[in-house]
Amino acid sequence: MSTQRVCCAGFGGQGVLSMGKLLAYAGMLEGKEVSWCPSYGPEMRGGTANCSIVVSDEPVGSPVITADATASIVMNQPSYDKFVEIVGAGGTIILNSSLIESKVDRTDVKAYYVPANDIAKDLGNPKLANIVLLGALLEVDKTVSEQAVLDAFTKVFGENKAKFIPINKEALAKGAEFVKAQQ
Amino acid sequence: MAKVLMKGNEAIGKAAIEAGCKFFFGYPITPQSELPEYLSDELPKVGGTFVQAESELAAINMVYGAAAAGARVLTSSSSPGLALKQEGIGYITNADLPAVVVNMMRGGPGLGTIQPGQADYHMCVKGGSNGDYHNIVLAPASVQEAVDMVMDAFDLADFYRTPVMILSDGLIGQMMEPVEFNYSPKKDLPSKDAWALKGKGNGEKHMIVNLNMDAEDCENHNIALQKKYDVIEKDEQAWEEYCMDDAEYAFVSYGTASRIVKSSVDTLRAAGHKVGLIRPKTLYPFPVNAFQRPNIKKYLDVEMSMGQMADDVKLACNDKNKVVFYGRTGGIILTPEEVVEFGKSVMGGDK
Numbered sequence: 001m002s003t004q005r006v007c008c009a010g011f012g013g014q015g016v017l018s019m020g021k022l023l024a025y026a027g028m029l030e031g032k033e034v035s036w037c038p039s040y041g042p043e044m045r046g047g048t049a050n051c052s053i054v055v056s057d058e059p060v061g062s063p064v065i066t067a068d069a070t071a072s073i074v075m076n077q078p079s080y081d082k083f084v085e086i087v088g089a090g091g092t093i094i095l096n097s098s099l100i101e102s103k104v105d106r107t108d109v110k111a112y113y114v115p116a117n118d119i120a121k122d123l124g125n126p127k128l129a130n131i132v133l134l135g136a137l138l139e140v141d142k143t144v145s146e147q148a149v150l151d152a153f154t155k156v157f158g159e160n161k162a163k164f165i166p167i168n169k170e171a172l173a174k175g176a177e178f179v180k181a182q183q
Numbered sequence: 184m185a186k187v188l189m190k191g192n193e194a195i196g197k198a199a200i201e202a203g204c205k206f207f208f209g210y211p212i213t214p215q216s217e218l219p220e221y222l223s224d225e226l227p228k229v230g231g232t233f234v235q236a237e238s239e240l241a242a243i244n245m246v247y248g249a250a251a252a253g254a255r256v257l258t259s260s261s262s263p264g265l266a267l268k269q270e271g272i273g274y275i276t277n278a279d280l281p282a283v284v285v286n287m288m289r290g291g292p293g294l295g296t297i298q299p300g301q302a303d304y305h306m307c308v309k310g311g312s313n314g315d316y317h318n319i320v321l322a323p324a325s326v327q328e329a330v331d332m333v334m335d336a337f338d339l340a341d342f343y344r345t346p347v348m349i350l351s352d353g354l355i356g357q358m359m360e361p362v363e364f365n366y367s368p369k370k371d372l373p374s375k376d377a378w379a380l381k382g383k384g385n386g387e388k389h390m391i392v393n394l395n396m397d398a399e400d401c402e403n404h405n406i407a408l409q410k411k412y413d414v415i416e417k418d419e420q421a422w423e424e425y426c427m428d429d430a431e432y433a434f435v436s437y438g439t440a441s442r443i444v445k446s447s448v449d450t451l452r453a454a455g456h457k458v459g460l461i462r463p464k465t466l467y468p469f470p471v472n473a474f475q476r477p478n479i480k481k482y483l484d485v486e487m488s489m490g491q492m493a494d495d496v497k498l499a500c501n502d503k504n505k506v507v508f509y510g511r512t513g514g515i516i517l518t519p520e521e522v523v524e525f526g527k528s529v530m531g532g533d534k
C-alpha cells in the first residue's frame with residue numbers, strides 16, 4: 001500500500017492551493033483515493049497559505065497532515081520555517097531557493113533546491129513557479145504521472161485555459177530537469 | 184457518471200439540485216459560504232430560486248413558507264447562524280414540514296472561531312428550539328458521504344415530514360475529495376397534495392398552523408410527533424464499524440474527528456492493540472444498536488468539543504463507567520498522534 005502525504009505551502013498568490021489541486025485531481029484520474037485540504041482562517045492578502053494532499057491506494061483517513069508528510073513543497077521563507085519539520089524521516093522537501101535562503105540541516109530527509117521564480121521568469125511567466133516545483137516533486141517522488149497532471153489541468157482551471165497546457169508542460173519539465181541534476 | 188474533485192460545500196449544493204431541491208434561502212457565514220455561492224449560480228439554471236435573505240431569521244422563515252407549499256427546500260449556515268435559525272426550525276418541526284438544514288460547524292460558543300468544530304451536537308441533536316421534538320441528524324465523514332446524505336435527507340424529510348439536519352463541519356465544507364452523484368429516491372415517497380398549500384382551487388382547504396389554543400389538542404399533537412420519532416428510532420439508525428470484529432476497545436467518533444481516529448486505529452492496531460471504531464452516521468436517531476457489546480472494555484469517545492456525544496454513548500452502552508472522553512475544541516483539529524496517545528493512556532502502552 002502506498003500513501004503519499006504532501007504539504008504545499010507559500011504565500012497567497014503563489015498558486016499553492018492550485019498546485020495542490022492539480023496533484024489531487026491527477027491522483028484521482030489515476031484511480032487513487034485522494035483528498036485536498038486547505039488551511040483556512042482569517043488570512044490576510046500576502047499571508048501564508050498551505051494545503052495537505054493525500055494520494056493513496058486506500059481510502060484516506062485523516063485528510064489533515066500534522067506530521068510525517070512524505071513530501072513538502074515550500075515556496076517562501078515563512079513556510080519553510082513552519083513546514084520543514086512536518087516531513088517525516090525519509091521524506092522529500094522541495095524548496096523554492098529563489099525566495100528561501102535557509103539550507104535544510106536535517107539528515108533524515110532529501111532536500112532539493114529549485115530556483116523556481118528564476119526558472120519561471122526565464123520561461124516568460126513568473127506565475128509558473130509553482131508548476132516548476134511540482135515538476136521537481138514528480139521527478140523525485142513519482143507521486144503521480146506528468147500526463148495525469150496535464151490531464152487534470154483543464155479540470156482544475158477550466159477548458160478556456162487549455163492554451164496554457166504547453167507552457168505548463170515545459171515548466172514541469174524544467175523543474176524535473178533541474179532536480180535530476182541534484183539527485 | 185465520472186468522479187469529479189469538488190469542495191464539500193459545492194458538492195452539497197450540487198447534491199441538493201440533483202435531489203430536486205428548487206429553493207435555497209440563506210445568509211452567508213464562514214465556513215459554508217461556498218454552498219450558497221454555488222447555488223446562487225446553479226439554482227436559477229434549473230428553474231430554481233436562490234435568495235440571500237436579510238438575516239438568518241428571515242431565511243429560515245422563507246424555508247418554512249416554501250416547505251408549507253410542498254417544495255424541496257434547503258438552507259445552510261454555520262454554528263452561530265444555526266443558533267439564530269433555531270426558532271424557525273422548531274416552528275417547521277411543529278408544523279410537520281419537510282426541509283433540509285446544513286450546519287457546517289465552527290468553533291463556539293457565541294461567534295467563536297471560523298475553524299472546524301463539533302460543539303453543536305447538543306444544539307442540533309438534542310434540539311435547540313423549544314418543545315418536545317427531534318430532527319433527524321446525519322453526520323457525514325467525507326465529501327462523498329455528504330453528497331449521499333444530502334440526497335437521503337430530502338427523502339427522509341419528505342417521508343417523515345420533518346426537518347433533517349446535515350451536521351458537518353468546516354473541514355468537510357472546505358476540503359476537496361472525489362465525488363459522484365447518483366440520486367434515486369430511497370423510499371416510496373407520499374404525495375404532498377394532501378396537505379401542501381398550493382392554492383385551494385376546487386379542492387379541500389389546507390391549513391398549516393403553529394399555535395394550538397387547546398392543551399389537550401397540543402398534547403395529542405406531541406404524542407403523534409413522538410410516534411413518528413419511535414419509528415425513526417427503530418428504522419433509521421445508521422453507523423459504520425471499523426476493525427470491530429475482535430475489538431476489546433472501541434473508539435466512538437463522528438464526522439471529521441472520525442477520519443482522524445481511523446488513522447489512529449491503524450497505528451494502534453499496528454502496535455498490537457485490539458481496538459476499533461464505531462462511527463455514528465445518524466446522531467438522531469443515535470445508533471444505540473451499535474453499542475450492545477458486553478465484550479468491549481472501554482468506549483473511547485473522541486470529539487472536536489468538550490464532550491457532548493459522550494452522553495449518548497453512556498446511555499447507549501448503559502454503563503457510564505465504560506466511557507472515557509478525549510477532545511479538542513474551539514477550532515482545533517485533532518491530530519492522529521494525540522488520539523494514539525489517548526488510546527495508549529486508556530489501553531496501556533505498546534503490546
